[in-house]
Amino acid sequence: MAAYRADDDYDYLFKVVLIGDSGVGKSNLLSRFTRNEFSLESKSTIGVEFATRSIRVDDKVVKAQIWDTAGQERYRAITSAYYRGAVGALLVYDVTRHVTFENVERWLKELRGHTDSNIVIMLVGNKADLRHLRAVSTDDAKAFAERENTFFMETSALESMNVENAFTEVLTQIHHVVSRKALEVGDDPAALPKGRTINVGSKDDVSAVKNAGCCSA
Amino acid sequence: MDRSRGINDYEPGPVPSESRVDRYGFIKQNVSNSSAAEGLGKSREARRVRKWRKMIGVGGSDWKHYVRRKPHVVKRRIRKGIPDCLRGLVWQLISGSRDLLLMNPGVYEQLVIYETSASELDIIRDISRTFPTHVFFQQRHGPGQRSLYNVLKAYSVFDRAVGYVQGMGFLAGLLLLYMSEEDAFWLLVALLKGAVHAPMEGLYQVGLPLVQQYLFQFEHLVREHLPKLGEHFSREMINPSMYASQWFITVFSYSFPFPLALRIWDVFLFEGVKIVFKVGLALLKYCHDDLINLSFEKLIHALRNFPEDAMNPDILLPMAYSIK
Numbered sequence: 001m002a003a004y005r006a007d008d009d010y011d012y013l014f015k016v017v018l019i020g021d022s023g024v025g026k027s028n029l030l031s032r033f034t035r036n037e038f039s040l041e042s043k044s045t046i047g048v049e050f051a052t053r054s055i056r057v058d059d060k061v062v063k064a065q066i067w068d069t070a071g072q073e074r075y076r077a078i079t080s081a082y083y084r085g086a087v088g089a090l091l092v093y094d095v096t097r098h099v100t101f102e103n104v105e106r107w108l109k110e111l112r113g114h115t116d117s118n119i120v121i122m123l124v125g126n127k128a129d130l131r132h133l134r135a136v137s138t139d140d141a142k143a144f145a146e147r148e149n150t151f152f153m154e155t156s157a158l159e160s161m162n163v164e165n166a167f168t169e170v171l172t173q174i175h176h177v178v179s180r181k182a183l184e185v186g187d188d189p190a191a192l193p194k195g196r197t198i199n200v201g202s203k204d205d206v207s208a209v210k211n212a213g214c215c216s217a
Numbered sequence: 218m219d220r221s222r223g224i225n226d227y228e229p230g231p232v233p234s235e236s237r238v239d240r241y242g243f244i245k246q247n248v249s250n251s252s253a254a255e256g257l258g259k260s261r262e263a264r265r266v267r268k269w270r271k272m273i274g275v276g277g278s279d280w281k282h283y284v285r286r287k288p289h290v291v292k293r294r295i296r297k298g299i300p301d302c303l304r305g306l307v308w309q310l311i312s313g314s315r316d317l318l319l320m321n322p323g324v325y326e327q328l329v330i331y332e333t334s335a336s337e338l339d340i341i342r343d344i345s346r347t348f349p350t351h352v353f354f355q356q357r358h359g360p361g362q363r364s365l366y367n368v369l370k371a372y373s374v375f376d377r378a379v380g381y382v383q384g385m386g387f388l389a390g391l392l393l394l395y396m397s398e399e400d401a402f403w404l405l406v407a408l409l410k411g412a413v414h415a416p417m418e419g420l421y422q423v424g425l426p427l428v429q430q431y432l433f434q435f436e437h438l439v440r441e442h443l444p445k446l447g448e449h450f451s452r453e454m455i456n457p458s459m460y461a462s463q464w465f466i467t468v469f470s471y472s473f474p475f476p477l478a479l480r481i482w483d484v485f486l487f488e489g490v491k492i493v494f495k496v497g498l499a500l501l502k503y504c505h506d507d508l509i510n511l512s513f514e515k516l517i518h519a520l521r522n523f524p525e526d527a528m529n530p531d532i533l534l535p536m537a538y539s540i541k
Contacts, residue, residue: 008512022383023342041349046384046471047462050517065514072339072383077425078458 010054010063014174015085016167019107020092021100022071025126028157029092030068033167038157045070048082055168057175064088064171076110083114087177088121088170093141095125095154096133101141108148118181120173122151124166129156241475242394244350266300273307280310292487296538298530299483305395311487313412314404325399328371336373336381340366347386354390364398365390371402372409379409382421384466391470391482414489420466431465432457435494442498442540446505453513460520464497465490472521473528480530492537499537503527 018026027045031037034051049068054061067086069079083089091107093100104123111121123145125136138154145152151169155162239245272294273280284291299307309315334340344362348354353361368389373381388408392401409418419427435457440447450456463471468485470478484492501508504519504527511519527533 022339023346042346043349043471044343044346044383044386046387046466048459049521050459050514052514070383074382074421074423074425077423078428078462081458 008063009061011060012062012175012178014062014064014087014171016064016066016088016090016170016174017083017086017111018066018068018090018092019079019083019111020071020090020124021094021097021103021107024071024092024094024097024100025157026068026071026090026092029090029124029126029155029163029166030066032157032160032163034066036160038160040158047075047078053167055171057168057172060175062171062175064167080110080114083111086115087119088174089115089119090122090124090166090170091150092124092126093136094127095136095141096127096130098135101125101136101144104144108150118177120151120170120177121148122153122166122170123148125152125154126157128154128161129159238352239475241479242352243348243475244352244355246350262300265297266302269294269300269303269307273303273310277306277310277315295483295487296534298480301479304479304483305400308392308395308482308486309400309404311413312404312407314400314407317407317412318400318403321403325371325402328374328402329367329398332371332374334370334373334380335377337370340369340373340381340386343383343386348390351390351394353394361393364393364401367398368393368402368405372405375402375406376409376418378423379418379421384463384471385421387467387470391478417490428462428465431490431494432461435461435497438494438498439501443501443505446501446509449509450516453511453516455513455516455520459517461497465493468493469496474525477528477530477533480534484534495537495540496533498540499533500527502540503533503536 018030020026022044027042027049028038030049030051031039031042034053045068047070050066051068052063052065054063056062067082069075069082089111091104091111093104095101108121111119123141125138125141128134141154142152151173153162153166153169155166157163237244272283272291274283295307295311309318344366345354345357347365351361353359354365356362365386369381369386372385372389373379385405389401389405392404396404407413408416409421410416411418417427419425419430436447439450439457468478469481473481481492481496500523504523508516508519
């Protein structure tokens with residue numbers, strides 16, 4: 001499969017999930033980050049969507065494999081399978097709809113129940129461009145993020161504000177975790193170095209990650 | 218060859234080339250995507266409509282009789298595609314929804330006007346995200362969006378255990394392009410409650426049990442019918458939930474070309490869910506030689522973006538029918 005070598009030119013491959021209530025803008029955050037596109041006419045996500053993008057972190061090329069999930073509660077029957085093996089998550093709420101912020105706690109619980117404790121989580125308040133409709137204050141969200149030990153950023157997929165930063169920060173933090181771990185353990189359970197024929201992003205890689213000595217279970 | 222051109226009451230005629238919508242009412246994405254290649258010649262189409270009119274009788278009065286007498290003729294004709302001008306009526310006849318409507322006068326109105334639903338906000342949030350590129354559903358609070366809301370709300374009250382689940386809007390939206398609100402509602406009921414075929418409600422109930430079952434079965438069918446590809450998928454750790462959930466949840470109405478979706482629905486309503494499996498397998502079969510060379514990420518992309526020729530109903534469907 002030499003034809004695809006160029007695309008796979010990365011040092012690390014990180015699996016990241018986008019979660020949060022329906023209609024908060026997860027799919028547009030993803031399309032903004034991976035294709036620099038935004039659509040006011042997007043369809044609601046059914047099941048899961050997938051996209052990738054590589055960025056440079058420190059001196060390494062990091063490739064993000066991002067799974068975008070349907071937000072409606074009923075869909076967790078399918079989507080929660082995609083949490084496993086994730087090393088990063090953007091937990092998105094809509095700054096104009098307070099209920100989506102209230103539900104963050106449940107999403108967090110669900111996420112932590114399915115992932116490794118080292119997962120890097122960023123709380124993302126999207127639609128920050130709708131200033132006149134704001135229902136969640138930045139301070140409240142910041143306080144929550146501190147309490148829950150997650151990163152925090154407000155974004156606007158529409159105005160392309162902070163989207164790049166949010167993803168980059170998550171990937172950078174994951175990279176730090178990985179580098180630290182590599183120093184400690186001499187092996188790297190949270191990422192797959194280039195060259196190994198392991199596929200990331202499906203159920204089975206998860207066990208690979210966990211068997212490598214992670215702390216959950 | 219019959220060259221008469223006078224007949225124009227049977228189809229929304231060819232849309233002028235400068236029009237911004239295609240013959241089904243979708244905003245054109247690109248000009249090259251011509252709809253001229255999709256249909257039959259005009260005269261052939263007219264002959265077909267005449268045959269169909271004879272078969273169903275005025276307002277569908279002869280239908281039941283005809284189906285009982287010549288089920289194979291009906292099946293064959295449906296597989297060739299129901300004429301667009303008769304589609305709405307025929308769908309109601311073959312799904313059993315017409316009978317439900319007649320047995321339940323006033324029920325729909327009751328559900329829409331007097332009842333409230335816990336799902337109302339969820340439904341509203343998705344209204345503008347359902348067929349957003351179709352003229353009927355584009356206008357905010359326009360007739361299309363209002364009908365869509367009413368049908369979904371009525372269903373969420375009618376079956377509170379199912380309520381509203383994302384994906385149902387595409388079913389309702391598709392139906393509303395061919396029939397009235399009340400007719401669309403009863404067709405939704407016929408499908409989910411299983412008037413003729415196995416009930417679909419398990420696709421939407423808590424835990425999405427039927428989605429899980431269908432995906433599991435589909436994975437096995439892939440291994441059985443396309444063993445090499447099945448093996449390749451397991452090596453690359455691709456499973457059907459990554460690409461086929463929406464095939465089942467929306468019966469191909471979510472992201473497939475509309476002419477193909479309609480043809481699938483013709484057969485789906487008459488023959489049941491088997492056609493969804495068959496079309497899925499046919500898509501994989503058609504693209505087999507490409508798919509087998511792709512690695513994980515390219516595979517996911519390819520499985521969500523089939524080439525245009527693979528989605529030509531006149532190529533794909535015969536292939537699907539041939540799968541036993």
